[in-house]
Amino acid sequence: MIFLRTASAFVCACALAVMIPVGAAQAQQGPLRITIEEGIIQPLPFAVPDFQVETGEAAQLAGELSRVIAADLEGTGVFREIPSSAFIAQYSDFNAAVQFADWKAVNAQALVTGAVSVSGTNVNVKFRVYDVVSGTTLGEGLQFSGTTEGWRRMAHKIADEVYSRITGEGGYFDSRVVYVSETGPKDERKKRLAVMDYDGANVRYLTDSSALVLAPRFSPSGDRVLYTSYESGFPRIYVLDVGSVQRRVLESADGTMSFAPRFSPSGQTVAYSLTQGGNTDIYTMDINSGQSVRLTNTPAIETAPSYSPDGSRIVFESDRSGTPQLYIMSAGGGEAQRISFGDGRYGTPVWSPRGDLVAFTKQNAGRFHIGVMRTDGSEERLLSASFLDEGPTWAPNGRVIMFTRETQGEGGASSLYSVDITGRVLRKVATPEGGSDPSWSPLQQ
Amino acid sequence: MPRARKTGNIISGVGHAGLIGWILFGGWFTARPEPVEVREVAVISGAEFQAMLEAQQQPLEIAQDPQTAAPEATPDAPDVTVAPEEPTPLPPETVAEEPAEEPIEEPVPEVSEAAPEAPEPPAEVTVEDAPVADTPVERPAERVAPEPAPRPAPEVTQDPTPQEAVTPEETGETVREQQEAAQTPEATDRIITEAAEPPASSPTASMRPPARRPERPAPTRTVETPAPAPAQEETSEVDDAAVRAALEAAMSSSQVEVPTGPPMSSGEKDALRLAVQNCWNVDPGARWAQTTVTVAMSMTQDGKVVQNSLRMIASEGGDAASADAAFGAARRAILLCQKDGYPLPPEKYGQWQDIEMTFNPERMRIR
Numbered sequence: 001m002i003f004l005r006t007a008s009a010f011v012c013a014c015a016l017a018v019m020i021p022v023g024a025a026q027a028q029q030g031p032l033r034i035t036i037e038e039g040i041i042q043p044l045p046f047a048v049p050d051f052q053v054e055t056g057e058a059a060q061l062a063g064e065l066s067r068v069i070a071a072d073l074e075g076t077g078v079f080r081e082i083p084s085s086a087f088i089a090q091y092s093d094f095n096a097a098v099q100f101a102d103w104k105a106v107n108a109q110a111l112v113t114g115a116v117s118v119s120g121t122n123v124n125v126k127f128r129v130y131d132v133v134s135g136t137t138l139g140e141g142l143q144f145s146g147t148t149e150g151w152r153r154m155a156h157k158i159a160d161e162v163y164s165r166i167t168g169e170g171g172y173f174d175s176r177v178v179y180v181s182e183t184g185p186k187d188e189r190k191k192r193l194a195v196m197d198y199d200g201a202n203v204r205y206l207t208d209s210s211a212l213v214l215a216p217r218f219s220p221s222g223d224r225v226l227y228t229s230y231e232s233g234f235p236r237i238y239v240l241d242v243g244s245v246q247r248r249v250l251e252s253a254d255g256t257m258s259f260a261p262r263f264s265p266s267g268q269t270v271a272y273s274l275t276q277g278g279n280t281d282i283y284t285m286d287i288n289s290g291q292s293v294r295l296t297n298t299p300a301i302e303t304a305p306s307y308s309p310d311g312s313r314i315v316f317e318s319d320r321s322g323t324p325q326l327y328i329m330s331a332g333g334g335e336a337q338r339i340s341f342g343d344g345r346y347g348t349p350v351w352s353p354r355g356d357l358v359a360f361t362k363q364n365a366g367r368f369h370i371g372v373m374r375t376d377g378s379e380e381r382l383l384s385a386s387f388l389d390e391g392p393t394w395a396p397n398g399r400v401i402m403f404t405r406e407t408q409g410e411g412g413a414s415s416l417y418s419v420d421i422t423g424r425v426l427r428k429v430a431t432p433e434g435g436s437d438p439s440w441s442p443l444q445q
Numbered sequence: 446m447p448r449a450r451k452t453g454n455i456i457s458g459v460g461h462a463g464l465i466g467w468i469l470f471g472g473w474f475t476a477r478p479e480p481v482e483v484r485e486v487a488v489i490s491g492a493e494f495q496a497m498l499e500a501q502q503q504p505l506e507i508a509q510d511p512q513t514a515a516p517e518a519t520p521d522a523p524d525v526t527v528a529p530e531e532p533t534p535l536p537p538e539t540v541a542e543e544p545a546e547e548p549i550e551e552p553v554p555e556v557s558e559a560a561p562e563a564p565e566p567p568a569e570v571t572v573e574d575a576p577v578a579d580t581p582v583e584r585p586a587e588r589v590a591p592e593p594a595p596r597p598a599p600e601v602t603q604d605p606t607p608q609e610a611v612t613p614e615e616t617g618e619t620v621r622e623q624q625e626a627a628q629t630p631e632a633t634d635r636i637i638t639e640a641a642e643p644p645a646s647s648p649t650a651s652m653r654p655p656a657r658r659p660e661r662p663a664p665t666r667t668v669e670t671p672a673p674a675p676a677q678e679e680t681s682e683v684d685d686a687a688v689r690a691a692l693e694a695a696m697s698s699s700q701v702e703v704p705t706g707p708p709m710s711s712g713e714k715d716a717l718r719l720a721v722q723n724c725w726n727v728d729p730g731a732r733w734a735q736t737t738v739t740v741a742m743s744m745t746q747d748g749k750v751v752q753n754s755l756r757m758i759a760s761e762g763g764d765a766a767s768a769d770a771a772f773g774a775a776r777r778a779i780l781l782c783q784k785d786g787y788p789l790p791p792e793k794y795g796q797w798q799d800i801e802m803t804f805n806p807e808r809m810r811i812r
Contacts, residue, residue: 037809
């Protein structure tokens with residue numbers, strides 16, 4: 001009897017247990033599922049109040065740090081700074097709780113706070129990044145130490161960190177650009193190598209203008225530069241140590257011309273063009289031993305080699321089809337595959353650090369363009385248009401391209417421009433003189 | 446008497462004679478109706494009036510051509526045909542901040558080249574592409590205004606009605622109206638009635654269980670009472686404990702009365718989708734623009750996200766950093782646009798109490 005009661009109770013309970021969830025399930029069949037496929041495109045508003053001054057002598061530096069950080073972020077076109085005149089919150093204590101409501105009220109979605117202390121020539125900067133909308137911090141607080149002379153680098157590093165925490169990808173602010181500085185009239189132009197911060201600050205000259213120099217290229221570690229010089233009367237490739245400004249020539253046979261060099265990702269090999277007997281082909285050279293290998297062997301002009309980020313392939317320019325087009329081949333040579341098929345002429349290809357795109361110069365219908373395409377040649381997009389745009393170089397994060405723009409006419413001058421890969425943000429890079437042939441360094445260590 | 450009659454007859458005779466004379470000749474002195482017959486005006490109001498308007502407009506448009514022609518000059522038709530590519534470079538150049546850039550840019554020469562090609566006929570066609578839309582729009586209005594002034598009135602009155610009818614895309618607005626109109630009491634009533642009506646559509650039938658089940662806990666207590674009686678307690682107590690646990694677990698979830706209502710309509714879902722996507726800021730050049738994330742959240746009954754319930758439950762494409770950045774953008778979108786609560790029908794709270802949103806930037810990615 002007991003067994004029967006227990007059994008019956010169990011059966012009833014089981015029936016209830018089964019029935020009730022079924023009813024509940026019918027009432028609410030899982031979460032509501034929505035798919036969002038369209039959004040808006042606009043700069044993300046952020047605020048960078050002047051950093052807190054922890055020592056009295058750091059007042060000016062605190063303000064300048066904040067301004068450089070804000071300029072870095074806003075220069076990307078991804079962010080929009082909210083002017084301090086709109087601030088409601090009074091920022092004065094790095095460790096005080098952030099009043100998110102005040103920052104929401106001015107529509108800030110990100111907030112960067114910091115504090116600066118100076119002791120002699122030593123500077124210490126600490127900062128935090130906040131997501132104002134969710135009222136949370138983005139990552140941990142960080143601090144950098146350096147000297148008063150290097151304050152701009154500290155600002156760039158902070159901006160890189162902020163950019164990275166919000167976008168999920170690396171920044172490019174703490175980087176440098178080597179380029180050809182140009183002065184004088186067009187028919188008597190003086191050219192010399194110069195290196196500067198990515199934003200045009202801290203220009204330093206690496207060579208004099210006694211000989212024509214062309215196409216400088218940073219090494220993957222950023223400590224050396226390859227470039228072509230007519231110092232001997234013929235174009236030759238040189239390797240220059242950026243720190244010591246010492247240089248040496250990469251030997252090539254007499255009667256040949258070598259140019260358009262570029263480092264491999266390992267930094268141990270150089271791919272370049274060599275003209276011999278009126279024919280131009282692509283070679284590689286071990287930078288230590290000087291031993292070279294011929295990669296192409298056609299009667300066409302083949303030049304401007306650029307390695308893929310993994311070093312396995314090379315994209316280059318060749319007119320083997322009758323007009324200059326882009327081709328990709330194995331880093332060891334062999335059969336090449338054409339990837340450009342649009343109208344016009346293609347040249348100076350450069351593989352993106354991300355590995356997904358190739359930037360190039362295109363000449364078509366009397367105009368020059370900087371463009372990008374996928375490595376299989378698809379999805380070609382032109383990012384600029386001008387009388388003469390050429391020589392693209394990628395920012396370390398593959399997000400921005402810098403190039404040379406030359407104006408028309410006898411008084412025309414060359415200058416450096418940058419454009420992001422969406423084509424929305426085109427800016428002129430400030431240089432003290434004219435500039436051409438930029439090459440972007442990796443992020444500094 | 447005879448004198449009196451005589452004078453009376455005389456007066457009567459003169460009066461009658463005057464009356465007869467006025468009747469016979471009086472018409473000669475009446476003013477004739479004016480020949481200004483307005484018939485034509487009445488007849489013209491129809492087709493002729495429109496014909497007149499058209500006839501008047503044509504010469505005016507021709508007068509515009511030379512002006513609008515210049516912009517069309519974009520006859521860079523060849524360049525423009527390279528459509529997918531050209532549009533991108535142009536905007537950035539306008540974005541360029543430094544004045545020094547503009548003189549360098551080529552768009553200026555393009556316009557000058559266009560001028561010669563901008564004859565008459567092609568002008569009207571290309572005007573659409575040119576950003577000069579402002580000028581052509583303004584002028585026709587000014588010309589037409591003086592004469593057919595009456596026409597605009599009926600057109601204006603018609604506008605509001607069709608807007609209301611545009612339910613497919615703007616269902617979100619209609620939904621808001623229902624909520625803001627303090628429909629909550631009615632909504633709850635409806636839920637009850639729908640749950641009570643068995644023959645309704647299949648989804649409404651499913652509403653019954655949650656309202657009735659909570660009363661069942663009673664039987665569990667009856668099950669408890671028999672426990673102390675028998676001697677063979679151990680096995681039965683174990684069973685009872687299991688039974689109670691199962692019942693309590695089952696009951697606990699159903700005891701909270703949540704108005705579920707019928708499933709969300711596509712219009713209601715679209716309203717939520719539109720509300721969120723208006724704040725979903727996508728950076729098409731970023732790596733995370735290739736990452737799809739799914740975000741789960743719980744909602745309060747007033748359409749707000751429950752604090753700290755937002756979480757990423759899935760991501761596809763890209764690395765962890767990209768997924769985090771994509772989640773950050775999704776989170777900002779959801780929290781920014783909720784304001785006073787999303788436009789969700791409170792009578793269907795059970796349907797959207799938990800939401801999973803998938804943010805797929807594929808369409809936003811640059812190509």
